[in-house]
Amino acid sequence: MAEWQTLLLWLIIGHVVADFYLQPMSWVNDRNNRHFKSTKVIWHSLVHGVLAFIALAVWQHNYDFGVSSAAFGYATLVTVSHYLIDIGKSYSSKGVIPFLLDQLAHLLVILLITFNLSEPFHISEQLLSFISTPSNLIIGLGYLLVLTPASVMIRMLLERWAYMGNEEESLPQAGNLIGQLERVLLLTCILIDSWAAVGFILAAKSVFRFGDLTAKRDRKLTEYVMLGTLVSILVTLSVAGLITTFL
Structure with missing residues (x-):
């Protein structure tokens, strides 16, 4: 593992520990209610x-760089940037989008520190090599295919048997999202050669669906769901087969 990868992982681990394990819910509520007046966010x-400084100091020591003032400077950057980002988030609405944007902003700071402390050309060269590797591109294309393109194709294939049920009984776009997640999980399990997990996923979905379909006593719905599931599985297996063939 390259030096910059070790530093990046240590900084991310420190962030996760501080953000999700060392932050009581009372601190979060205080920040959201009092904003910049909150002492908890400080x-x-x-x-x-502190955790960033420890990660930086240990990294410098392990690679014989010597613990320099840069560790303290970048730890200060982490402290100040985290404070500003969290204060900004406290004024936003609750939800997954603000949460993801908040985490992305923190990650960008960590990446900036890693980039500055390591050799930029070396990092760029490794990243470019990773994304340019044909096998990685093929796998990435496979995941893209089993998401929206597969959903569009399945919808077109089943269009003539479209089930016109009561849409108010289900969440909007829930079926489409479930299908996409199912295909991603199946493709992942196939690529890592875990066929037992594939069987578990299909069995778990069947158990949940069985109770729902039995309660409705709707044969058309049952047949429509079975068609959709089987076509979804067939598409995933086809994409997985193509990936393994090219690899």
């Missing part, structure tokens, strides 16, 4: 800074 940011 303590939380300092925890991030």
Whole structure:
């Protein structure tokens, strides 16, 4: 493992520990209610800074760089940036989008630190090599195919048997999302050669669906769901077969 990868992992581990294990819910509520007047967010940011300093110092020591003032400087950057990002998030609405944007902003700071402390050309060269590797491109294309393109094709194949049920009884777009997640899980299990997990996923879905379909006593719905599931599995197996053939 390259030096920059070790540093990146240590900084991310420190972030995860500080953000999700060392931050009580009372601190989160205090930040959301009091915003920049909150003292808890200051303590939380300092925890991030301390863990970042430890990660940086240990990394420098392990690679014989010598613990320099840069560790303290970048740990201060983590502290200040985390405070500003969290204060900004406290004014946003709750939900997954603000959460993801918040985590992405923190990750960008970590990437910036890693990039500055390591050899930029070396990092860029390794990343470019990774994304340019044909096998990685083929796998990435496979995952793209089993998401929206597969959903469109399945919908077109089943269009003549479209089931016109009561849409108010289900979540909007839930069926489409379930199908996409199912195909991603199946493709992943096939690529890592875990066929037992494939059987478990299909069995688990069948158990949940069985109770729902039995309660409705709707033969058309049962047949439609079976068709959709089988076509979805067939598409995933086809994409997985193509991937393994090219690899």
